[in-house]
Amino acid sequence: MVTVDRCELRGMAQPLVVTVLFNRHLPGEHGLLRLRVGKVARQVQPGHFVQLICDPRLTLPRPFSVMDADPEQGSVDIFYRVVGEGTRIMASWKGGEELRVLMPLGRPFVWPEEKKNILLIAGGAGIAPVHFLARRLVERGQSAVLVWGIETEAPLMTIAARLDGFPLDVAFVESAEALAALDAVGVSSRLASMTPMAGRFHGYVTDLAEHYLERSSEALRRRTELYACGPTVMLRAVARLAERFGLSGQVSLEERMACGFGVCAACVVPVRQESGVGWSYRKICTEGPVFSLADIAWESG
Amino acid sequence: MSGNVTSLEVRLAGLTLANPVMLLSGCAGFGEELAMVEGFDFSRVGAICLKGTTLHPKEGNPPPRVAETPAGMLNAIGLQNPGARHVAEKILPGILHWPTRFIANIAGSTVDEYAEVARIFDDTGVAAIEINISCPNVKEGGVAFGADPVMAARVVAAVRQATSKPLITKLSPNVTDIRVIARATIEAGTDILSAVNTYLGMAIDWSSGRPILGNVQGGLSGPAIKPAALLQVWRVYEVARHCNVPIIGQGGITCTRDAVEFFLVGAAAIGIGTALFSSPLVAGEIVTGLRHHLEERGLDGPARLTGMLKV
Ligand SMILES: Cc1cc2nc3c(=O)[nH]c(=O)nc-3n(C[C@H](O)[C@H](O)[C@H](O)COP(=O)(O)OP(=O)(O)OC[C@H]3O[C@@H](n4cnc5c(N)ncnc54)[C@H](O)[C@@H]3O)c2cc1C
Ligand SMILES: Cc1cc2nc3c(=O)[nH]c(=O)nc-3n(C[C@H](O)[C@H](O)[C@H](O)COP(=O)(O)O)c2cc1C
Ligand code: FES
Numbered sequence: 001m002v003t004v005d006r007c008e009l010r011g012m013a014q015p016l017v018v019t020v021l022f023n024r025h026l027p028g029e030h031g032l033l034r035l036r037v038g039k040v041a042r043q044v045q046p047g048h049f050v051q052l053i054c055d056p057r058l059t060l061p062r063p064f065s066v067m068d069a070d071p072e073q074g075s076v077d078i079f080y081r082v083v084g085e086g087t088r089i090m091a092s093w094k095g096g097e098e099l100r101v102l103m104p105l106g107r108p109f110v111w112p113e114e115k116k117n118i119l120l121i122a123g124g125a126g127i128a129p130v131h132f133l134a135r136r137l138v139e140r141g142q143s144a145v146l147v148w149g150i151e152t153e154a155p156l157m158t159i160a161a162r163l164d165g166f167p168l169d170v171a172f173v174e175s176a177e178a179l180a181a182l183d184a185v186g187v188s189s190r191l192a193s194m195t196p197m198a199g200r201f202h203g204y205v206t207d208l209a210e211h212y213l214e215r216s217s218e219a220l221r222r223r224t225e226l227y228a229c230g231p232t233v234m235l236r237a238v239a240r241l242a243e244r245f246g247l248s249g250q251v252s253l254e255e256r257m258a259c260g261f262g263v264c265a266a267c268v269v270p271v272r273q274e275s276g277v278g279w280s281y282r283k284i285c286t287e288g289p290v291f292s293l294a295d296i297a298w299e300s301g
Numbered sequence: 302m303s304g305n306v307t308s309l310e311v312r313l314a315g316l317t318l319a320n321p322v323m324l325l326s327g328c329a330g331f332g333e334e335l336a337m338v339e340g341f342d343f344s345r346v347g348a349i350c351l352k353g354t355t356l357h358p359k360e361g362n363p364p365p366r367v368a369e370t371p372a373g374m375l376n377a378i379g380l381q382n383p384g385a386r387h388v389a390e391k392i393l394p395g396i397l398h399w400p401t402r403f404i405a406n407i408a409g410s411t412v413d414e415y416a417e418v419a420r421i422f423d424d425t426g427v428a429a430i431e432i433n434i435s436c437p438n439v440k441e442g443g444v445a446f447g448a449d450p451v452m453a454a455r456v457v458a459a460v461r462q463a464t465s466k467p468l469i470t471k472l473s474p475n476v477t478d479i480r481v482i483a484r485a486t487i488e489a490g491t492d493i494l495s496a497v498n499t500y501l502g503m504a505i506d507w508s509s510g511r512p513i514l515g516n517v518q519g520g521l522s523g524p525a526i527k528p529a530a531l532l533q534v535w536r537v538y539e540v541a542r543h544c545n546v547p548i549i550g551q552g553g554i555t556c557t558r559d560a561v562e563f564f565l566v567g568a569a570a571i572g573i574g575t576a577l578f579s580s581p582l583v584a585g586e587i588v589t590g591l592r593h594h595l596e597e598r599g600l601d602g603p604a605r606l607t608g609m610l611k612v
Contacts, residue, residue, distance in 0.1 A: 262334035266367040
């Protein structure tokens with residue numbers, strides 16, 4: 001149980017009224033929302049999420065990871081997929097619209113050591129926190145590779161990246177050797193999809209990640225850590241990869257939430273006990289959403 | 302405006318609160334989580350009811366534990382809590398000095414368990430003990446204590462024996478006639494009544510054909526239940542007014558207007574639960590709104606509204 005009174009979370013979550021700067025519609029019922037949030041943008045780190053009020057008539061707020069934060073402009077970006085009532089309302093927002101948010105929430109990714117090679121694995125809208133982390137890693141000059149499983153026909157990533165002024169696919173100080181090995185077997189893309197698409201790896205994104213790891217040198221593999229966000233089935237596959245290659249890593253989890261700040265106990269995940277025996281439910285919103293891969297009791301709950 | 306000075310202080314039997322706005326059990330964690338929200342002022346809420354607590358730690362139900370519904374939500378948390386001793390020894394010492402009152406909310410699957418948990422909290426600085434009688438009575442075959450006047454009275458009597466603190470009994474609306482249960486628990490020694498807890502319900506994912514909640518069924522709360530809850534409070538008031546037993550009215554309150562409506566049907570204080578999830582600071586806003594409402598009418602306190610429904 002987190003004792004907020006004595007920890008860094010005290011007073012962290014700010015209830016704010018923020019303004020929509022723009023809301024771009026992207027292929028596959030996706031959207032990119034930029035919000036003017038002010039000073040709080042400085043505190044936002046990769047892995048943090050926000051609770052958005054899509055409509056005051058909806059009883060619950062909707063949780064979204066932050067996809068990017070610009071401390072100078074005082075803005076944050078949300079990348080969303082329209083899946084239901086709340087996100088449909090989001091898609092209708094125009095620049096200038098005001099809405100209520102609670103942010104930042106959760107505990108961010110723990111920074112990897114500088115000498116590590118980071119394999120970032122994203123599934124669908126799980127790209128949001130992974131993209132944010134990728135950006136910060138690149139800024140630091142860290143070795144990192146991103147693979148993304150996305151079913152949308154149009155090259156979503158390029159669109160999102162261009163909007164951002166951030167050429168996601170080339171900005172990495174890449175672990176060139178493993179990527180070259182992938183190229184050699186005909187996998188030149190960092191995108192994967194289950195439906196065959198030109199220029200993309202055909203299969204699960206975790207299969208693409210596996211190819212990468214298999215083709216990495218022993219030395220590179222030993223330096224590699226996995227950071228992932230996506231559907232639970234994908235994260236389970238990431239956990240299996242980590243086990244197979246003896247790698248550690250972190251995952252950002254999702255579960256249905258009510259409050260997002262720890263009062264309702266809706267958002268739980270089974271986490272292994274420190275003793276090593278058994279598991280207990282932990283709140284994703286305050287103890288996560290980022291957890292160490294090894295801590296999740298994937299087989300339980 | 303008359304010359305009356307408005308005070309929001311309320312006296313509910315032996316329980317005095319700085320104002321009549323409480324945060325409800327299960328919607329305010331163990332108090333400490335609220336400190337995470339910037340601007341949350343503990344001195345602005347009359348009392349905070351802690352999450353339902355059992356004798357032994359409980360892991361609760363498998364997720365998903367919540368589902369949004371039209372104007373409301375279902376929850377099936379399953380009373381996840383670290384057990385009464387942990388709450389008494391590890392959590393309360395860290396929060397009791399904060400400028401509000403804390404109320405323990407207790408649950409059990411046998412009469413003895415309720416009494417045991419009450420004894421543990423009797424030894425602490427909580428301002429009152431609230432009995433959640435909506436739990437299934439495991440020993441007698443799973444029927445909720447709150448649905449049977451004899452069982453409800455037995456729980457209240459046992460807890461009454463176990464503590465000298467003000468006792469609140471939280472009534473379930475999932476009964477044929479809530480007045481029968483209210484009467485039985487008053488006779489068994491409750492000082493205050495809390496009405497109402499959630500309505501039973503379920504949510505289905507029609508495309509997969511599966512229930513949304515891990516527990517299949519859950520409790521409905523939020524604005525969707527407000528009209529039903531108002532009627533239940535009005536009914537409880539019929540019984541409680543004659544015995545001077547105050548009622549903590551609740552069920553879907555989101556604003557000052559809702560709160561006033563609950564006072565009019567008989568509440569002496571009101572509770573906010575579900576509304577906190579989208580507006581963690583809403584209690585403070587309702588306190589301010591209530592003060593304005595009373596001042597505009599020249600009323601010296603919330604008690605002037607209680608049961609003032611014009612029929
Ligand atoms: C920590 C966290 C970060 C997230 N980040 C993103 C993101 O960056 N981009 C993105 O597109 N989506 C993200 N999601 C999922 C997003 O919250 C849901 O897609 C959204 O709540 C759906 O709302 P809706 O009203 O359109 O759907 P509806 O199905 O109509 O919603 C009904 C209820 O179910 C909940 N719900 C439905 N799907 C999910 C889900 N997958 N996870 C949690 N709750 C759900 C809703 O919040 C709501 O309470 C995140 C979820 C969590 C928990
Ligand atoms: C997520 C959640 C958890 C709850 N947990 C408890 C509990 O542990 N004990 C209890 O007596 N009531 C519990 N309740 C019921 C509330 O305290 C309250 O009585 C009910 O939700 C009606 O008020 P509302 O519509 O304002 O939420 C819970 C409600 C919710 C939504
Ligand atoms: S969503 Fe309420 S505790 Fe996490």
